[in-house]
Amino acid sequence: MIAWNYSDTKLCGLLPELAQDANKYTRGKVSLVAGCSRYPGAAALAALASQRMGAGYTEVICAQKSVDTVRAVSPSLVVRSWKNLSPSDFPPMRAGHPSAYVLGPGFDASNGSCKKLAFTVLESACAPLVVDGGALAFLAAKKGRNLVRERFESGLDTVVTPHAGEAARLAAPFGFPTDDAGELARLISLAYGVTALVKGPKSFISDGEIVAVMGEGTPALAKAGTGDVLAGMIGALLAQGLASFDACVLAATLHARAGRLAASELTERCVVAEDLPRYLPLVIREFEALRDRMGEQELGARYSTHG
Numbered sequence: 100m101i102a103w104n105y106s107d108t109k110l111c112g113l114l115p116e117l118a119q120d121a122n123k124y125t126r127g128k129v130s131l132v133a134g135c136s137r138y139p140g141a142a143a144l145a146a147l148a149s150q151r152m153g154a155g156y157t158e159v160i161c162a163q164k165s166v167d168t169v170r171a172v173s174p175s176l177v178v179r180s181w182k183n184l185s186p187s188d189f190p191p192m193r194a195g196h197p198s199a200y201v202l203g204p205g206f207d208a209s210n211g212s213c214k215k216l217a218f219t220v221l222e223s224a225c226a227p228l229v230v231d232g233g234a235l236a237f238l239a240a241k242k243g244r245n246l247v248r249e250r251f252e253s254g255l256d257t258v259v260t261p262h263a264g265e266a267a268r269l270a271a272p273f274g275f276p277t278d279d280a281g282e283l284a285r286l287i288s289l290a291y292g293v294t295a296l297v298k299g300p301k302s303f304i305s306d307g308e309i310v311a312v313m314g315e316g317t318p319a320l321a322k323a324g325t326g327d328v329l330a331g332m333i334g335a336l337l338a339q340g341l342a343s344f345d346a347c348v349l350a351a352t353l354h355a356r357a358g359r360l361a362a363s364e365l366t367e368r369c370v371v372a373e374d375l376p377r378y379l380p381l382v383i384r385e386f387e388a389l390r391d392r393m394g395e396q397e398l399g400a401r402y403s404t405h406g
């Protein structure tokens with residue numbers, strides 16, 4: 100196992116470039132299948148985070164009863180019901196229309212409709228996919244394990260983002276020990292054919308070989324809904340073309356720093372999940388400034404070599 104910490108210079112280089120001639124589709128579309136009637140808030144949080152993380156088009160496909168609630172959160176979200184959702188609602192990826200799916204924030208693991216829907220998405224989504232929240236329980240079931248393996252064999256990337264309780268569910272069918280979160284991330288990655296981000300006070304990201312550690316979080320993040328925000332951020336980076344491992348490391352770091360910045364103004368006690376998408380642009384601005392400075396230095400070095 101190689102433990103890997105990314106430097107800021109590497110991380111800021113991962114931020115997707117914004118083309119001058121971009122349109123909302125070329126910037127990446129995120130489809131969130133999220134938010135049962137019990138948890139519409141989770142879908143809204145993930146969707147706001149996707150927008151702030153740069154996706155050009157964020158769509159929420161949620162329970163009929165959640166539609167009005169999610170719509171009311173932001174007029175720029177495209178929101179529709181998942182009633183009658185079928186495999187034909189998942190078109191193949193088109194050139195110039197990069198996309199990604201996020202499945203499971205605000206899913207109820209004991210709800211049969213959520214289960215059916217999760218299997219439909221696993222079977223039909225022809226794009227990178229983040230599986231989070233209540234959908235992780237369905238991934239651990241035999242059918243879910245088979246479907247995610249089929250995605251792997253077809254070359255489709257899948258990311259799972261369990262907290263410790265959800266990671267234990269994913270570990271159970273294989274009898275993996277759960278006391279070492281880094282090793283657990285690696286084992287889950289190998290067993291399911293996914294990139295695994297095991298969340299906690301420190302988060303561990305693994306592609307089955309490398310394990311990256313992200314230890315910049317704050318207990319301010321230990322509040323309901325912050326994981327939903329992270330799932331939306333990863334989905335947005337995947338839709339903008341980042342590789343799964345890079346998307347996880349970059350999103351987890353930006354998420355932690357947004358939490359720290361929010362806590363510095365609002366106190367660790369008072370930060371809530373919806374503050375994170377509001378503070379994210381300030382953290383991204385710092386990364387963009389660092390990237391600009393690095394670009395200038397590189398240019399300067401090139402001139403001095405030639406001069």
Ligand SMILES: NC(=O)C1=CN([C@@H]2O[C@H](COP(=O)(O)OP(=O)(O)OC[C@H]3O[C@@H](n4cnc5c(N)ncnc54)[C@H](O)[C@@H]3O)[C@@H](O)[C@H]2O)[C@@H](O)CC1
Nearest residue numbers: 138139140141203204205206232233262263264323324327
């Ligand atoms: N505003 C909303 O609508 C929110 C909806 N949420 C959704 O609620 C659904 C259920 O998620 P939950 O995580 O609450 O419930 P789960 O039942 O999936 O997991 C909680 C169980 O895991 C155990 N556990 C062990 N380690 C844990 C850890 N590090 N963090 C949390 N639990 C740990 C807990 O003791 C508990 O028994 C998910 O679909 C999630 O997306 C939550 O994200 C909270 C906010």
Ligand SMILES: Nc1ncnc2c1ncn2[C@@H]1O[C@H](COP(=O)(O)OP(=O)(O)O)[C@@H](O)[C@H]1O
Nearest residue numbers: 262298299300316317320321323324325326327
């Ligand atoms: N004590 C802590 N220190 C740092 N980060 C934390 C701490 N507790 C939780 N987090 C972070 O907060 C997020 C919580 O996610 P999750 O448990 O899925 O919440 P939810 O399901 O309510 O959205 C994760 O990104 C996790 O790494």
